[in-house]
């Protein structure tokens with residue numbers, strides 16, 4: 447995330463909130479970007495927060511949804527949301543809350559995986575991710591398909607959060623090094639599928655496992671592109 451670190455290198459930031467922090471995957475980036483800041487992370491999943499607490503003793507974690515942030519107006523210099531916009535059932539409500547708790551001269555950082563302009567190996571990642579999100583939805587967990595870049599820009603425009611700076615990040619790594627690792631992924635997909643056994647969607651999703659396997663062997667399996675944006679209130 448060098449471009450993000452460079453963007454903030456001369457800007458004084460004291461308080462950072464990470465929304466949808468999960469196990470703290472984005473906290474590493476926040477610590478590098480804002481080395482002096484006090485960081486708070488929030489997420490609805492107590493299980494994920496427990497894992498995050500074990501990793502980061504110097505970060506405060508609280509259970510909370512993006513759509514209802516339990517903070518005063520204008521509380522933070524930076525509010526981030528990473529890989530979580532497509533998990534929000536009410537994206538605009540979440541963005542409104544994020545906008546509310548950031549200071550008038552503060553910044554919002556969005557990191558979100560996108561669904562368009564992908565290479566064939568990244569399309570394999572999208573197939574895998576959308577298989578997971580489909581099962582999550584059938585299990586009653588809100589998890590929509592990933593957004594296109596334009597859809598993200600449009601929702602930020604509606605939220606009145608003008609873009610100051612953005613870049614795309616592509617990681618040129620293969621997520622399965624060999625067939626043994628691929629088999630592990632296949633096993634994971636099969637056990638996810640078992641959770642919805644008996645549902646009409648079972649027969650729709652089952653062929654996707656073989657599709658994933660043959661495409662991963664043909665093209666590889668690389669992370670989809672991330673879009674990283676810095677926004678302000680005005």
Ligand SMILES: C[S@@+](CC[C@H](N)C(=O)[O-])C[C@H]1O[C@@H](n2cnc3c(N)ncnc32)[C@H](O)[C@@H]1O
Pocket residue numbers: 465466467468469470471472488489490491494510511512513527528529530533534535
């Ligand atoms: C893919 S994880 C992202 C974790 C982390 N931010 C990262 O970048 O690695 C998505 C997270 O969004 C959280 N989430 C789901 N619904 C949410 C909501 N309404 N408000 C805030 N976070 C939510 C999930 O619990 C999950 O931890």
